[in-house]
Amino acid sequence: MSTTLIIVLAIVALLVIWVISIYNSLVRLRNNRENAFANIDVQLRQRYDLIPQLVSTVKGYATHEKEVFERVTEARSAALSANTIDEKMKADNALTNALSGLKVSLEAYPELKANQNFLQLQGEISDIENKLSATRRYFNVATRELNNAVQTFPNNLFAGMFGFKTESMYDLAEQRATLEKAPEIKF
Numbered sequence: 001m002s003t004t005l006i007i008v009l010a011i012v013a014l015l016v017i018w019v020i021s022i023y024n025s026l027v028r029l030r031n032n033r034e035n036a037f038a039n040i041d042v043q044l045r046q047r048y049d050l051i052p053q054l055v056s057t058v059k060g061y062a063t064h065e066k067e068v069f070e071r072v073t074e075a076r077s078a079a080l081s082a083n084t085i086d087e088k089m090k091a092d093n094a095l096t097n098a099l100s101g102l103k104v105s106l107e108a109y110p111e112l113k114a115n116q117n118f119l120q121l122q123g124e125i126s127d128i129e130n131k132l133s134a135t136r137r138y139f140n141v142a143t144r145e146l147n148n149a150v151q152t153f154p155n156n157l158f159a160g161m162f163g164f165k166t167e168s169m170y171d172l173a174e175q176r177a178t179l180e181k182a183p184e185i186k187f
Contacts, residue, residue, distance in 0.1 A: 029146040033167060051072060147166045
């Protein structure tokens with residue numbers, strides 16, 4: 001065997017190892033993103049399970065707020081039937097908006113705010129909302145890392161061939177305007 005052939009084979013072997021390394025890196029990042037969304041899914045499931053309890057507790061006090069309860073129930077059903085990550089993100093945003101409408105309507109019921117069942121459920125939902133916020137941030141970090149890897153050179157040369165693409169972040173969509181608005185303080 002000539003030394004030229006050995007050098008060419010060594011270069012080809014190094015290139016193959018390099019491409020395999022890029023592929024494995026992209027797979028790890030994609031799996032990390034999917035795992036991050038699975039964590040969100042767990043929190044969403046707990047949230048969905050608490051909503052019927054919250055609604056039934058509040059219904060006893062706020063019987064004329066039927067429309068708000070229907071929106072929360074419909075949003076929960078839509079969220080439970082969502083299949084893809086994008087569908088679940090959209091349904092979660094709709095449910096979060098419906099829940100904020102419920103919170104606003106509850107302001108009119110001071111006797112409800114003192115009810116132990118309601119306080120416990122409200123505490124559990126607040127805890128889940130905090131966990132959801134943290135897992136959404138982690139999901140967005142994992143998505144950003146995947147997107148950076150897919151879009152940067154030299155990975156972008158191979159990402160398309162291997163079926164990798166940029167993915168969407170977990171965006172607050174309609175909630176952003178509400179969250180960016182300063183809270184109203186009344187005395």
